[in-house]
Amino acid sequence: ACGDGQTGSGGNSGGVLNIGMPNGPQTENHNPFLPSSSSNSLGYRWALYEPLVMTNQVKPDEEGKPWLATEWTWSDNFRKLELTIRDNATWSDGKPVTGADIAYTFTLLKSTPALNINAIPYSDATADGNKVTVTFTSSQFVNQMDILTQTPMVPEHVWSKLADPATDTVKDPVGSGPYTLKSFTPQTVTLTVRDKGYWQDLPQVKELRYTSYNDNNAQTTALANGSSEWAFTFISNYKAVYVNKDPEHHKLWFPPVLAAHGLFLNTELKPFDDPVLRRAMNMVINRNDVFMQGEAGYFYPEIKNITGIPTPAGDSFLADEYKGKEFEVDVKGAKQLLTDNGYTYSGDALMDKTGKPVKLTMSNPAGWSDYITTLEILKDNFSDLGIAATVDKANQDTWTTNVDTGQFEAAMHWTNNGATPYDLYQSIMDGALYKPQGTAGVNGNWGRFRNAEATEALHQYANAADDTVRKEAMDELQKIYVEQAPVLITGAANAGGEYSTKNWVGWPDEDNQYAPAQPTQPNALDIILHLKPAS
Amino acid sequence: MSDPVLEIRNLDVNYGLGDEAVHAVRDVSLTLHRGEVLGLAGESGSGKSTLAYGMLRLLPPPGVITGGQVLYHPRDGEPLDLMTLSTANLRRFRWSEISIVFQGAMNSLNPVHTIAAQLCDVIAAHEPRTSRAAQRARAKDLLKLVGINADRLNSYPHQLSGGMRQRVMIAMALALEPRVVVMDEPTTALDVVMQRQILAQLVELRERIGFSVLFITHDLSLLVEFSDRIAIMYGGRIVESAPAQDLYRESLHPYSDGLLHSFPALRGPRRELTGIPGSPPDLRAMPSGCAFHPRCPKAFEPCADRSPVLAAPPGTSSATDNRTVACWLHAVERVNT
Amino acid sequence: MGYLLRRIGFYAFTAWAAITINFFLPRLIPGDPVQALIARSRGQLDANAIQSLYILFGLDTDTGIVEQYFDYIGQLFRGDLGLSFTFFPTPVSEVLSDSLPWTLGLVGITTVISFLLGTFMGVLAGWWRGSWADMLMPVTTFLSSIPYFWLGLIAITLLADAGGAFPSSGGYDPGVVPSWDMDFVWSAVYHSLLPAITILISSMSGWVLSMRNMMLTVSSEDYITVAHAKGLSERRVMIGYAARNALLPNVSGFALSLGLIVGGTLLVEIVFSYPGVGFQLFQAVGAKDYPLVQGIFLIITLSVLVANLFADLIYLLLDPRTRKEG
Amino acid sequence: MALPTAEVMTAVPPAAPTPTRKRRRPRFLGNRKARIGMVLFGFFVLLAIFGPMLAPYDPGERGDQLLASPNGDHWFGTTHLGQDLFSQMLDGSRSVMLVGLIAGVVATVLGVLIGVTSGYLSGLGSESLSALSNVFLVIPALPLILIITLSLPDTNDMTIALVIGCTSWAWGARVLRAQTLSLRRRDYVEAARATGESTWRIIGFEILPNLTAVIAASFIGTVIFAVLSEITLAFIGVPGVSEWNWGAILFWAQSQQALAQGAWWWFVPPGLAIALLGTGLALLNFGIDEYVNPRLRSSAGTKVRGVKMRVGFTPVLSGKGDST
Amino acid sequence: MTASTAPGSAPTAPSATDVVLEAVGLTKHFPIRRRLRTLFTKQRAVHAVEQVDLVLRKGRVTAMVGESGSGKSTVARLLAQLVKQTDGKILLHGDVVHATGGRRFRAYCRRVQMVFQDPFASLNPIHTVRYHLTRALKIHHSEATAEELLTRVSLTPPERFLSKFPHELSGGQRQRVAIARALAAGPEALLADEPVSMLDVSIRLGVLNLLRDLRDRLNLAILYITHDIASARYFADEVLVMYAGQVVEGGGGEAVTQHAAHPYTRLLIASAPDPDRIAGAESEVEEVGGGEPPSLIDPPSGCRFHPRCPHAMARCETDAPPRLTVESNGDGPHWAACWLYDANTVEAAR
Numbered sequence A: 001a002c003g004d005g006q007t008g009s010g011g012n013s014g015g016v017l018n019i020g021m022p023n024g025p026q027t028e029n030h031n032p033f034l035p036s037s038s039s040n041s042l043g044y045r046w047a048l049y050e051p052l053v054m055t056n057q058v059k060p061d062e063e064g065k066p067w068l069a070t071e072w073t074w075s076d077n078f079r080k081l082e083l084t085i086r087d088n089a090t091w092s093d094g095k096p097v098t099g100a101d102i103a104y105t106f107t108l109l110k111s112t113p114a115l116n117i118n119a120i121p122y123s124d125a126t127a128d129g130n131k132v133t134v135t136f137t138s139s140q141f142v143n144q145m146d147i148l149t150q151t152p153m154v155p156e157h158v159w160s161k162l163a164d165p166a167t168d169t170v171k172d173p174v175g176s177g178p179y180t181l182k183s184f185t186p187q188t189v190t191l192t193v194r195d196k197g198y199w200q201d202l203p204q205v206k207e208l209r210y211t212s213y214n215d216n217n218a219q220t221t222a223l224a225n226g227s228s229e230w231a232f233t234f235i236s237n238y239k240a241v242y243v244n245k246d247p248e249h250h251k252l253w254f255p256p257v258l259a260a261h262g263l264f265l266n267t268e269l270k271p272f273d274d275p276v277l278r279r280a281m282n283m284v285i286n287r288n289d290v291f292m293q294g295e296a297g298y299f300y301p302e303i304k305n306i307t308g309i310p311t312p313a314g315d316s317f318l319a320d321e322y323k324g325k326e327f328e329v330d331v332k333g334a335k336q337l338l339t340d341n342g343y344t345y346s347g348d349a350l351m352d353k354t355g356k357p358v359k360l361t362m363s364n365p366a367g368w369s370d371y372i373t374t375l376e377i378l379k380d381n382f383s384d385l386g387i388a389a390t391v392d393k394a395n396q397d398t399w400t401t402n403v404d405t406g407q408f409e410a411a412m413h414w415t416n417n418g419a420t421p422y423d424l425y426q427s428i429m430d431g432a433l434y435k436p437q438g439t440a441g442v443n444g445n446w447g448r449f450r451n452a453e454a455t456e457a458l459h460q461y462a463n464a465a466d467d468t469v470r471k472e473a474m475d476e477l478q479k480i481y482v483e484q485a486p487v488l489i490t491g492a493a494n495a496g497g498e499y500s501t502k503n504w505v506g507w508p509d510e511d512n513q514y515a516p517a518q519p520t521q522p523n524a525l526d527i528i529l530h531l532k533p534a535s
Numbered sequence B: 001m002s003d004p005v006l007e008i009r010n011l012d013v014n015y016g017l018g019d020e021a022v023h024a025v026r027d028v029s030l031t032l033h034r035g036e037v038l039g040l041a042g043e044s045g046s047g048k049s050t051l052a053y054g055m056l057r058l059l060p061p062p063g064v065i066t067g068g069q070v071l072y073h074p075r076d077g078e079p080l081d082l083m084t085l086s087t088a089n090l091r092r093f094r095w096s097e098i099s100i101v102f103q104g105a106m107n108s109l110n111p112v113h114t115i116a117a118q119l120c121d122v123i124a125a126h127e128p129r130t131s132r133a134a135q136r137a138r139a140k141d142l143l144k145l146v147g148i149n150a151d152r153l154n155s156y157p158h159q160l161s162g163g164m165r166q167r168v169m170i171a172m173a174l175a176l177e178p179r180v181v182v183m184d185e186p187t188t189a190l191d192v193v194m195q196r197q198i199l200a201q202l203v204e205l206r207e208r209i210g211f212s213v214l215f216i217t218h219d220l221s222l223l224v225e226f227s228d229r230i231a232i233m234y235g236g237r238i239v240e241s242a243p244a245q246d247l248y249r250e251s252l253h254p255y256s257d258g259l260l261h262s263f264p265a266l267r268g269p270r271r272e273l274t275g276i277p278g279s280p281p282d283l284r285a286m287p288s289g290c291a292f293h294p295r296c297p298k299a300f301e302p303c304a305d306r307s308p309v310l311a312a313p314p315g316t317s318s319a320t321d322n323r324t325v326a327c328w329l330h331a332v333e334r335v336n337t
Numbered sequence C: 001m002g003y004l005l006r007r008i009g010f011y012a013f014t015a016w017a018a019i020t021i022n023f024f025l026p027r028l029i030p031g032d033p034v035q036a037l038i039a040r041s042r043g044q045l046d047a048n049a050i051q052s053l054y055i056l057f058g059l060d061t062d063t064g065i066v067e068q069y070f071d072y073i074g075q076l077f078r079g080d081l082g083l084s085f086t087f088f089p090t091p092v093s094e095v096l097s098d099s100l101p102w103t104l105g106l107v108g109i110t111t112v113i114s115f116l117l118g119t120f121m122g123v124l125a126g127w128w129r130g131s132w133a134d135m136l137m138p139v140t141t142f143l144s145s146i147p148y149f150w151l152g153l154i155a156i157t158l159l160a161d162a163g164g165a166f167p168s169s170g171g172y173d174p175g176v177v178p179s180w181d182m183d184f185v186w187s188a189v190y191h192s193l194l195p196a197i198t199i200l201i202s203s204m205s206g207w208v209l210s211m212r213n214m215m216l217t218v219s220s221e222d223y224i225t226v227a228h229a230k231g232l233s234e235r236r237v238m239i240g241y242a243a244r245n246a247l248l249p250n251v252s253g254f255a256l257s258l259g260l261i262v263g264g265t266l267l268v269e270i271v272f273s274y275p276g277v278g279f280q281l282f283q284a285v286g287a288k289d290y291p292l293v294q295g296i297f298l299i300i301t302l303s304v305l306v307a308n309l310f311a312d313l314i315y316l317l318l319d320p321r322t323r324k325e326g
Numbered sequence D: 001m002a003l004p005t006a007e008v009m010t011a012v013p014p015a016a017p018t019p020t021r022k023r024r025r026p027r028f029l030g031n032r033k034a035r036i037g038m039v040l041f042g043f044f045v046l047l048a049i050f051g052p053m054l055a056p057y058d059p060g061e062r063g064d065q066l067l068a069s070p071n072g073d074h075w076f077g078t079t080h081l082g083q084d085l086f087s088q089m090l091d092g093s094r095s096v097m098l099v100g101l102i103a104g105v106v107a108t109v110l111g112v113l114i115g116v117t118s119g120y121l122s123g124l125g126s127e128s129l130s131a132l133s134n135v136f137l138v139i140p141a142l143p144l145i146l147i148i149t150l151s152l153p154d155t156n157d158m159t160i161a162l163v164i165g166c167t168s169w170a171w172g173a174r175v176l177r178a179q180t181l182s183l184r185r186r187d188y189v190e191a192a193r194a195t196g197e198s199t200w201r202i203i204g205f206e207i208l209p210n211l212t213a214v215i216a217a218s219f220i221g222t223v224i225f226a227v228l229s230e231i232t233l234a235f236i237g238v239p240g241v242s243e244w245n246w247g248a249i250l251f252w253a254q255s256q257q258a259l260a261q262g263a264w265w266w267f268v269p270p271g272l273a274i275a276l277l278g279t280g281l282a283l284l285n286f287g288i289d290e291y292v293n294p295r296l297r298s299s300a301g302t303k304v305r306g307v308k309m310r311v312g313f314t315p316v317l318s319g320k321g322d323s324t
Numbered sequence E: 001m002t003a004s005t006a007p008g009s010a011p012t013a014p015s016a017t018d019v020v021l022e023a024v025g026l027t028k029h030f031p032i033r034r035r036l037r038t039l040f041t042k043q044r045a046v047h048a049v050e051q052v053d054l055v056l057r058k059g060r061v062t063a064m065v066g067e068s069g070s071g072k073s074t075v076a077r078l079l080a081q082l083v084k085q086t087d088g089k090i091l092l093h094g095d096v097v098h099a100t101g102g103r104r105f106r107a108y109c110r111r112v113q114m115v116f117q118d119p120f121a122s123l124n125p126i127h128t129v130r131y132h133l134t135r136a137l138k139i140h141h142s143e144a145t146a147e148e149l150l151t152r153v154s155l156t157p158p159e160r161f162l163s164k165f166p167h168e169l170s171g172g173q174r175q176r177v178a179i180a181r182a183l184a185a186g187p188e189a190l191l192a193d194e195p196v197s198m199l200d201v202s203i204r205l206g207v208l209n210l211l212r213d214l215r216d217r218l219n220l221a222i223l224y225i226t227h228d229i230a231s232a233r234y235f236a237d238e239v240l241v242m243y244a245g246q247v248v249e250g251g252g253g254e255a256v257t258q259h260a261a262h263p264y265t266r267l268l269i270a271s272a273p274d275p276d277r278i279a280g281a282e283s284e285v286e287e288v289g290g291g292e293p294p295s296l297i298d299p300p301s302g303c304r305f306h307p308r309c310p311h312a313m314a315r316c317e318t319d320a321p322p323r324l325t326v327e328s329n330g331d332g333p334h335w336a337a338c339w340l341y342d343a344n345t346v347e348a349a350r
């Protein structure tokens, strides 16, 4: 790469940090709310706009850091939020950040559903000096992080002038963050640090350069040769391709977050409606193989706990009875479990209770190589149990439709992400999300799992007035998961990244888990503020 | 006749190499004298064109010349053998000394250049010092020479009629005032009326400029009328050569005789015509002996075995009568024995 | 003139046909962009966002397909290609104006260079046959049988990745800001070298072969023999007579195969992560971004049509026989 | 896409098959290029038929050797899952050939139907068919194919072959139309009409057989194009293409960053196989072209004994030259 | 002498029943494709054949001569119903025929057959002689065999030729096969469009003699088209001269060739190569004029030959001359479409 090396080394002296994303050419739109905007896609929205609170997603149960809000209080069973806005923050055009701006932001989201990407049921937002009160139509316990840490705050005096905030492209971003836009090209967005008016110490990184590479390969190459110093991308065989190119500086850290990937079985189809069979299948999955081969040994971290809750992020949520209980491959035990429950073997082949051989078609879009690889491994694992599984590489659209309408036997899928395991469990067993087979538009529970207790527990958890009730509900959910195995969870979702310590140090890592290392998360701003030039 | 300008000696031309070669011209000797029109006749495939292109080394692959000489006698100096001339010399020699007019003028003219450009091309190639204006003036004169209006100078070939194109070719052939013009069926694509006009013009030009013509056609009646001397080819060889009127009055070779009795006359009594039985020989499998013997009504024993040589028939001398024939009927040998 | 008018009429018709195909095809695509977006982000996007996305893209309203068709045509005439879904709410025309110059620069220029160079080599190969030129044939055949993308990948591995001399991706250095200064121009040229060479190698051979064959065919025309007989210099015969005539069918072949060539070369952009429309198309198709797909397809087709028109004009200049009709 | 090669050549109406030439098959195969092409093509056909049976492993089966370079167990090495690449190559050959051939047949049939009809008919019908094929020519093929395949609700090898076939007939149609136009004016067509032959019989028995070479050339051209398109589609991950199609192998290699990992064996065999197949077909096409248009024959056969043939300067063989 | 306009149709013939095929006022205009620019102007056309009358009789050869592009082939094609006439009638045994396609065309072509100019092109290179002949026999439900046909055209022994491909035959043999194919239908009229012009001089005669022989044996009516006026004289009973789409002179073979009346015919004869002509008799040619044939899109008004005619009069430019009887030498009726033979002109000349 021409000059790439120079750019990299120049980063130190010039105070530049090169960040990369494999998202293809961008078009200029600095609207922080739209998932399709470049600021969202590359993640630099968090360098321009700031959230109210900075929460460490790796440790979601930890108290958040005050950011634009110095205090926040929930009341009325999480239907009312009272905020105190910091009074020393200014927008990049010099105007102070006021409570009215914050209230405006929430009002904007309420009145523009297209921007309310998390579908938060705002009721009202009012400001009184630097005090802001936001009310909701329902309990927001499970959404509290979305509201406080995932919502970028925008200035009223700029946004109120937009004709339609959803469709106007924002080309001249004004935010409270430490950076301002320097230049935009479809390939590279450059931000420079503000010269004054930031409410805390300015970061030492003087310039952020976000480059959008066209695909993982290009991104990987850039990481390998040092022209990208921070990125979030999947690298197969990351040791050979990335780390070994400069073992001293090339690092990656992919901590799990509270979401999972797993094999969703269509629980309405026989014989997979039988929890025994599902449990037996869960017992033979070699999660380490999945992690090492499908996820290249780092990408989607291995889930060890039998509740399916990723650790350590979910440690504090684990029920006592399941603490320390880990998945183990136990083919024998699984077979035993099956034969004890009316299943038989004909030769190597497993027969269900009616005597029919157990067959399974698992499908995923052809292009999703890690999922497909995982399916190949699962196929192998299931064959140990005598289940004839096949892998169907589907058309992505067909697959999406089929999963949406329940026309599938099994498929790898993801769960929602949240500050608690609630979102994870909701995605896999909320009866409230149930749609009968053939009906489209499910927002979770793709496996059509129906269990009244689980639904009730989820409801309780989201609306409970106190923590003990919540704890009970969570314990109940874990129990149901372990006993019913509605989804065979294979791995956790991550919030990680690859970074280079060549020019900048101060990155989060296993020893210093102050933030997930992903450049598109709100925590990215925190990380940038932590960085120091390498000596 | 006067001194020779071009002498072909024992020319052999093959298509292809090795065993598969087709011997299209075999041991042909022919002399073209100054100012004469030498007609070359024979049926299709007898090797007329091959001979004409071969002697100028213009045969396309896979043609090769396997033997013989083609001697050109310049106005002054030693005769040149075209077969040994270097590429550069040959290039210089061509067109300035011997030019050529092909059968289809449409195909002989480059469709994408104006005729002026093509005329000037020749002049520029051989007389590089001529200015463009002078070249154009020359081109204009040349067109006038063949009776085409000078305003046609900037026409493209497709804008001219067939007759005009052929005239342009003739004009081009005369551009450098060569001493020999080879014409390979220059008028077969044209109408009789046009044919006569062009030939008349040619005759007139020859009288004015004084070049020799090798005129190739299969229309013997045309040759008899226009040429001074006629050579008849059959199966790659010359079988008879004689002054035109002599040949017409009394052809010696049975093949010439057959040819002469193949076309009906326009005037005079309606004679019964016979044609020649059989079909032309396959060059790959030539009959032994005299190639004509399978079709010859007068064939007798030596014909099938031995090839007759081209020689003056008995009772004549090549010096005075200028005739030769290759037929056992008229072989000195046979008369002698 | 008549010839040209006829051609323009034909192009207008083709453009219409392309627009129509273009309109209908993406409508037949099953699934919708919201699902595609969610699927693509695989858990990075919250499932709750779905409804807001539908609202965002305005997909919650239904209009008849015929009405949509006429709306679409109407919009086209206003130069409005709609809003891209993936880059919502950026207009497609803006996405295109960002990426089209790269494609035109890379694919356009290399296609022309490839044609010129290939034709030139074909002239030599056809003229000097039986010499080194014959060696060219098998090599050329082989090269032209290699898929562009494979050649590109190999080129990246050999020349770019392993500390090679060339950049492996992008249209310019990440640090450079597009402008007409030396830095940027040099960077852009430098980044385009490898993809350009790839396109050249695998597309040029086609022209070499066809030109060689035309030269062989033309060489046996009478006027070539006449040209030799006229004693013209070798160069004059080769260029002015043989090549000049052999070029004609090649030019019309060039015009007609542009569609194929351009379609194929777009792949190079994918492999080299080049910021052109090929890559955009690839992404847009994957993302069900049908306004963008339509826009790109349309723009590619129109570019090819315009290029065709140019080729026709050149043909008109080269061949006096078509000129006559005017 | 290497397609234009063969086609630009044939787009120029090749010298019509002269009646004097012998029309026997051996003549065509007497051409060295055609022979090499035939051997290569035949090899891949055999591979397509028997390859999947010969595969030593199940191509999808995971093994212990992950990303192993070629060795005794795995001749072509393995993938990141330990799958045997040699078996994948063998297995994939069938889909590659099948799609290529089916698409070729579809396109050729369409091309013949449209080309010959528009060439034989006159008037509006002919003109509009010709315009139609020109439209298809001008519209960039690959994006079109890409869009269509992605628009189909369900794709498999067959539908992909059909899509390719249905979009790539235009070259053939164009060439055939030109040929038919020239054949239509031939006296023997007129003579057949004067004899009282019906129109379909004239097309079927007088015109079509004379187009065999052109049809064959266009068939092979389309097969080349189809193979390349299919592999391209598989490479960029269009679903539905058979699992171990060479393009799919390349797709996996690319998505696993095989080259960056130094796993050249994952990349090279499919690419080479494609190139060889393409070369074989292209050579076959040259053979046909040279058969149709003898002027194209390279001088290989005539350049013996050091005699160099050259247009405009007939060689004079020395040795015999001076003898009289 | 009395000169009077001859009636357009059949001159007094041996017997009206002998007439096989007759054309009355046959006209063919080939429309020129319109261009955008000429879209609103009048449709232009090539006036290839204009008001041609001719009669083919049993057992007689009618020759049609004229220079290239004069419309000879078009007449033959019209008569064979391969192209549709713009105007005029074709009568087979006195009945008007409309045989544009289908069964009626087959019935017609059973009786009127055509032989094409180029034997190299008129046989399909991929079919054997047998195919060509048996197809024709099958179409016309003829009982004859291919062997018989070959024998009839003197290709003997027939077995030797049956399985040959056209390229394995010489030009003369091919033309014979083409003739045999035409005979397969058992036609009454044979339209021979320059059947020998592509053949070698030495084998031309064989084919001509064969045709003449067929005329005598099968009593065929033959239209012999040629541009070689000498062969017309040799072969034909009656000669028609075409110029620019019109028949300008007609009469017995000897009469037309030896005592040409129309200036164009004279030009044609003077231009034909003739070894008997004493060299230097070029003046003859000078006298009959030169120039090039006119455009058929905008043919000259009046007599189409007048721009080239050395004898052109004012009248020639405006009025098209009708058929005028020429002083006959007994060899059948002899007429010319030339004002020189108008009674008044003749009178004035006196």
Ligand SMILES: Nc1ncnc2c1ncn2[C@@H]1O[C@H](COP(=O)(O)OP(=O)(O)OP(=O)(O)O)[C@@H](O)[C@H]1O
Pocket (backbone or CB within 6 Å): B015, B016, B022, B024, B042, B043, B044, B045, B046, B047, B048, B049, B050, B051, B061, B062, B063, B218, B283
């Ligand atoms: N390229 C070739 N390869 C093999 N044989 C050839 C080739 N060109 C010509 N011949 C053969 O050479 C012989 C002589 O051909 P040539 O053209 O000289 O005859 P010609 O007398 O000019 O005939 P025509 O009157 O038809 O022009 C023919 O029998 C022909 O078949």
Ligand SMILES: Nc1ncnc2c1ncn2[C@@H]1O[C@H](COP(=O)(O)OP(=O)(O)OP(=O)(O)O)[C@@H](O)[C@H]1O
Pocket (backbone or CB within 6 Å): E030, E046, E047, E048, E066, E067, E068, E069, E070, E071, E072, E073, E074, E075, E227, E296
């Ligand atoms: N299908 C056609 N479309 C347009 N014009 C035609 C067509 N066929 C013939 N013509 C024109 O009609 C005129 C007469 O043609 P025809 O072929 O009858 O002449 P010919 O006397 O047979 O000439 P030749 O001696 O060259 O065969 C020519 O000007 C020709 O260009």
Ligand SMILES: [Mg+2]
Pocket (backbone or CB within 6 Å): B048, B049, B050, B184
């Ligand atoms: Mg010749």
Ligand SMILES: [Mg+2]
Pocket (backbone or CB within 6 Å): E072, E073, E074, E193, E194
């Ligand atoms: Mg004719």
Ligand code: NI
Pocket (backbone or CB within 6 Å): A001, A002, A003, A004, C167, C172, C173, C174
């Ligand atoms: Ni670079």
